[in-house]
Amino acid sequence: MSKYQQYERVFNHLDNNGDGKISPSELHQCVETIGGELSLAEAETAVEILDTDGDGLLGFDDFVKFVEGGDEEEKVKDLKKAFKMYEMDGCGCITPKSLKRMLSRLGQSTTTDQCQKMIAHFDLNGDGVLNFDEFKIMMS
Numbered sequence: 001m002s003k004y005q006q007y008e009r010v011f012n013h014l015d016n017n018g019d020g021k022i023s024p025s026e027l028h029q030c031v032e033t034i035g036g037e038l039s040l041a042e043a044e045t046a047v048e049i050l051d052t053d054g055d056g057l058l059g060f061d062d063f064v065k066f067v068e069g070g071d072e073e074e075k076v077k078d079l080k081k082a083f084k085m086y087e088m089d090g091c092g093c094i095t096p097k098s099l100k101r102m103l104s105r106l107g108q109s110t111t112t113d114q115c116q117k118m119i120a121h122f123d124l125n126g127d128g129v130l131n132f133d134e135f136k137i138m139m140s
Helices: 003-014 024-033 040-050 060-068 072-087 096-105 112-122 132-139
Strands: none
Touching: 003 024, 003 060, 024 040, 040 060, 040 072, 072 096, 072 132, 096 112, 112 132
């Protein structure tokens, strides 16, 4: 069996309703089924980052890219897309306020104080915000 046939089997297994796409809830259910931990909000974020055609679902090509990890250039492009979602203020950095706003959009309620602590953990230069390089480290 070729690598792509194996991917197809896994993809079809994840695609509960057989529409040829994987929704965040299908991804969430599958990870839970195999004993992993992935909240629905995390699944939504993963799909949002990996979704190349903007329909909110993972097609087979998106899935293959996810499984194979993509090349370095592709990973950086995906991370930049994710960074822009969290940044929101156009300042080129993630602030506690913008992190709180994004997490609340994903269904996680956090305080600004909690967000400051999350940022502080990866804030290498101590400026209280995350730049893209610090975000990259946080996501790896």
